[in-house]
Amino acid sequence: MTAPAPIRRIVIVGGGTAGWMAAAALARLIPAGVSVTLVESEEIGTVGVGEATIPPIRNFNALLGLDERDFLSRTQGTIKLGIAFVDWTREGHRYVHPFGEFGFDVEGVKFHQIWRKLHAEGRAREIDAYNVCALAMAAGRYQPPVADPGSILSRMAYAYQFDASLYAKYLRAHAERRGVVRVEGKVAQVPLRAGDGFIEAVVLEGDRRVEGELFLDCTGFRALLIEQALGAGWESWAHWLQCDRAVAVPSASPGPEITPFTRSTAHRAGWQWRIPLQHRVGNGHVYCSADISDDAACETLLANLDGAPLRDPFLLRFEAGRRKRAWHRNCVALGLSSGFLEPLESTSIHLIQSGIHRLMALLPDSGFSPVERDEYNRLTDAQMEQVRDFVILHYHANERQDGDLWRRVREMAIPETLRRKLDLFRGRGRFFRHEDELFAESSWIAVLLGQGVIPAGWDPLADGLDENKLATSFERIHEMFARAARAMPRHEEWLARNAPAGTTA
Amino acid sequence: MIRDIGIVGGGVAGWMAALALVRALPGIRVSLIETEGPDWSLGPFGPAEASLPDFPAWLGDHGVDEGALLRAARGSFSLGTAVSGWAAREADWFLPFGTIGAPLAGIAFHQLAARIRETGRALRLADFSLAAVAAAAGRFARPSPDPRSILSSYGYGLHLDRAGLAAALRAASGLEPAGEFNRAIVDGAVTAVELRDGSRVVADLWLDCSGPAALLASRLDQGWEDWSAWLPCDRVVETWIQMEGVPPPHAHAGAFETGWQRTVPLAGGQGGALFHAAALLPDQPGAIPLAQGRRAAAWTGNVVALGAAAVLVEPLHGWNLALLANALARLIGLLPAAPGGPEPAEYSRLAAAEADSVRDFAILHYKTNGRTGEAYWDAARAMPVPEALRRKLDLHASRGRVPLEDGELLGADDWIAALDGQGVRPRRYDALADAMAEPRLLDHAERVRTLILDAVRAMPHHGATLRAEGLIA
Numbered sequence: 001m002t003a004p005a006p007i008r009r010i011v012i013v014g015g016g017t018a019g020w021m022a023a024a025a026l027a028r029l030i031p032a033g034v035s036v037t038l039v040e041s042e043e044i045g046t047v048g049v050g051e052a053t054i055p056p057i058r059n060f061n062a063l064l065g066l067d068e069r070d071f072l073s074r075t076q077g078t079i080k081l082g083i084a085f086v087d088w089t090r091e092g093h094r095y096v097h098p099f100g101e102f103g104f105d106v107e108g109v110k111f112h113q114i115w116r117k118l119h120a121e122g123r124a125r126e127i128d129a130y131n132v133c134a135l136a137m138a139a140g141r142y143q144p145p146v147a148d149p150g151s152i153l154s155r156m157a158y159a160y161q162f163d164a165s166l167y168a169k170y171l172r173a174h175a176e177r178r179g180v181v182r183v184e185g186k187v188a189q190v191p192l193r194a195g196d197g198f199i200e201a202v203v204l205e206g207d208r209r210v211e212g213e214l215f216l217d218c219t220g221f222r223a224l225l226i227e228q229a230l231g232a233g234w235e236s237w238a239h240w241l242q243c244d245r246a247v248a249v250p251s252a253s254p255g256p257e258i259t260p261f262t263r264s265t266a267h268r269a270g271w272q273w274r275i276p277l278q279h280r281v282g283n284g285h286v287y288c289s290a291d292i293s294d295d296a297a298c299e300t301l302l303a304n305l306d307g308a309p310l311r312d313p314f315l316l317r318f319e320a321g322r323r324k325r326a327w328h329r330n331c332v333a334l335g336l337s338s339g340f341l342e343p344l345e346s347t348s349i350h351l352i353q354s355g356i357h358r359l360m361a362l363l364p365d366s367g368f369s370p371v372e373r374d375e376y377n378r379l380t381d382a383q384m385e386q387v388r389d390f391v392i393l394h395y396h397a398n399e400r401q402d403g404d405l406w407r408r409v410r411e412m413a414i415p416e417t418l419r420r421k422l423d424l425f426r427g428r429g430r431f432f433r434h435e436d437e438l439f440a441e442s443s444w445i446a447v448l449l450g451q452g453v454i455p456a457g458w459d460p461l462a463d464g465l466d467e468n469k470l471a472t473s474f475e476r477i478h479e480m481f482a483r484a485a486r487a488m489p490r491h492e493e494w495l496a497r498n499a500p501a502g503t504t505a
Numbered sequence: 506m507i508r509d510i511g512i513v514g515g516g517v518a519g520w521m522a523a524l525a526l527v528r529a530l531p532g533i534r535v536s537l538i539e540t541e542g543p544d545w546s547l548g549p550f551g552p553a554e555a556s557l558p559d560f561p562a563w564l565g566d567h568g569v570d571e572g573a574l575l576r577a578a579r580g581s582f583s584l585g586t587a588v589s590g591w592a593a594r595e596a597d598w599f600l601p602f603g604t605i606g607a608p609l610a611g612i613a614f615h616q617l618a619a620r621i622r623e624t625g626r627a628l629r630l631a632d633f634s635l636a637a638v639a640a641a642a643g644r645f646a647r648p649s650p651d652p653r654s655i656l657s658s659y660g661y662g663l664h665l666d667r668a669g670l671a672a673a674l675r676a677a678s679g680l681e682p683a684g685e686f687n688r689a690i691v692d693g694a695v696t697a698v699e700l701r702d703g704s705r706v707v708a709d710l711w712l713d714c715s716g717p718a719a720l721l722a723s724r725l726d727q728g729w730e731d732w733s734a735w736l737p738c739d740r741v742v743e744t745w746i747q748m749e750g751v752p753p754p755h756a757h758a759g760a761f762e763t764g765w766q767r768t769v770p771l772a773g774g775q776g777g778a779l780f781h782a783a784a785l786l787p788d789q790p791g792a793i794p795l796a797q798g799r800r801a802a803a804w805t806g807n808v809v810a811l812g813a814a815a816v817l818v819e820p821l822h823g824w825n826l827a828l829l830a831n832a833l834a835r836l837i838g839l840l841p842a843a844p845g846g847p848e849p850a851e852y853s854r855l856a857a858a859e860a861d862s863v864r865d866f867a868i869l870h871y872k873t874n875g876r877t878g879e880a881y882w883d884a885a886r887a888m889p890v891p892e893a894l895r896r897k898l899d900l901h902a903s904r905g906r907v908p909l910e911d912g913e914l915l916g917a918d919d920w921i922a923a924l925d926g927q928g929v930r931p932r933r934y935d936a937l938a939d940a941m942a943e944p945r946l947l948d949h950a951e952r953v954r955t956l957i958l959d960a961v962r963a964m965p966h967h968g969a970t971l972r973a974e975g976l977i978a
Binding site: 007032033108362363371379457 | 533566855904940
């Protein structure tokens, strides 16, 4: 059996975060004789706001061989140990979704099950007290985790907050050094091949033609190739995720302190993000336009900054949903062209990264067998749905009394997959995570408990353990974790010593 | 709230369930009711049971001393399964309990291997697995806990006499049987079980460990999914051969013209089972009917079917004990907080997914067989396969990748080893492997091979290890 020839020419259209991430990763194929070309126009802006990420970003950077400190200093980057959710469950309430693990399992019984039992009996602190990232967040401190499983610091996980347009610029330099060819120009036409409707080339203004076999659509909401040229279709999730606009603005840092976490504050008609970078703070108000006017949304945003705004706020419009086929014919959509979920759990960059990873593993040959495409789309759909469910959970499990949006999302019918998770957790705190699920059990538990979804009972196995011993060991774990957090340097000091922002940025 | 759990069936499945419950749920009363007849609670698959490498840890977690069990159950060690006569009449391969090769720059070893083959060099995956090489050399020592050592790259399973295993599990549970099963009293649910002496046992939840007879589960039945369209063996003959000498440290699944023979070596003999189809090999003495498949809903009402009462699939590899251990963990994790909860449906859904994944792994051996010109095997090659397996085969053929679904028992490495062993070659391998310089690739493979050979040379023979532990004279 002779295989069709491998693909020799890959064309990426769009040079934002998605485009340059893809270019930097695909550059690994260049030594095997593949050409990678990226077409972008300097006239087209990117949606470059402060961007927060989740821990797997570190794998992506490691795969590219990026030096962490260099990367942080060139992107105004900071460390992120989790997210603080303010006023989400109800007004005046606050919880955190820390990265890293809670406590330790005991004789095969999950930590959160034992915690539930002890807490019900008044013998345990709030669950954050047993998470070293949560404690470091509260103290504004950071120190890199260590691999030694005997160390408390091995229970940590972290991600980054950085300026996404600087990240794209940084990756561009990396990709170009490895042979990715950048072509400046705006796409004017996308001619399709007769017969199978594959993209033949992109034709730029001024008639330059860039031919390829595989095209990556990284053109953001415009979805120039996947939708405008190929009509892959859109599935809206607006009935579950009703926010459809955001107004964003950077602000001055309020002081020397840089919090090692992202903050999300619920408002009457949406929520506001706060992402601290080294030189400033990124803010945005995500809202439902049916519940509040753009002007009022902007006022809310500005009224809730902790530093002076550094420019005029700018408006973004969107709809939650996904491209029906992220891979259609010879085109793969990455980033916003493939789907949109509001940045409540900082998943945008991760969805790009995992799309790239999947594509590398399922790279087609020139025969474009449907096998790889179907598998890619199946995995992409599953991942989008899992993240969607996680985001919906934040909205659905709320007790807020102040706006119609919160009543609607509380009362709405939720996806069956989420329904099942909630039912199982409500009974005895049970949780069955799908193997390829992005958010680990500890993330779901943090948000479920934080949003007030408290299990009625606990794992019967917890009843078989000596309660007095457990209570003592819980207190010891807390003290150990708290001591470890206290001993860390302050986050801004760690940054200043190890990864101060470069003067070129 | 569940306070009483009744178990029907006193074989390996029943006593393993009893032990798991007693250890995990000290507040619950457990009653075990014995049934008559041979112990087919995991299936009529011969007098010896083979485990996968997770079983020693299960025993440790449940307070069963491995050395004592091995001595009581004529035990020996296993590094995997030798699979002969499937890929072709004269071909064999090995499913090792351990890793095969090592990745390089994030590229999986089998992808590197495919690139090496493309250069014209022959390569057997098993040569890069410590477990497989040691098994072929008849060597065995327990693995090292040090993750930096190559001796941590494998695990081991156990081969155990069925009756000895059941007795050891019973002793560890500390329970005495409540009596002998006479009949179940069913009124929408199982309300009680009547014993031979006429007395009755009541319980909130029943575990059916009575084997294919499914004395309780069949009474509340939601149906049995029949797999005979894919797994043609519908008869099995249990065998025992007395033998002196050192047993090989692996099980064996050997195909012949109209079926296959399972061999599980013990100290002093070989337990086996002959799987075949009655239509092609009629009237075998001692043939036991075998209806391969699974219960549509493993947990129905107040009855949970376990072992062969839940799923009956030919044991090409030693997965019966693993299926049971996973089922017990799932059950304990899902004991309902209140009646009418979501737990039974969730349990059944997870159980079905796991059983189907094992079924597909078994079907793979048939679908990809290379025994041309034999009616039984020609038909198996031609059959359509379940959708999930189809997708695995297609994606493997195309790119050398195997997509796993949630809750699969076998790992990606097992699938790769089986596909490769059966002679299924992907059309293309990972594109990244092409970006790797050839000398670097060959050097990597050579280094892995050298490390393995050196380690195996330093390992004791299986017989020496068995003697040192008092298992053979």
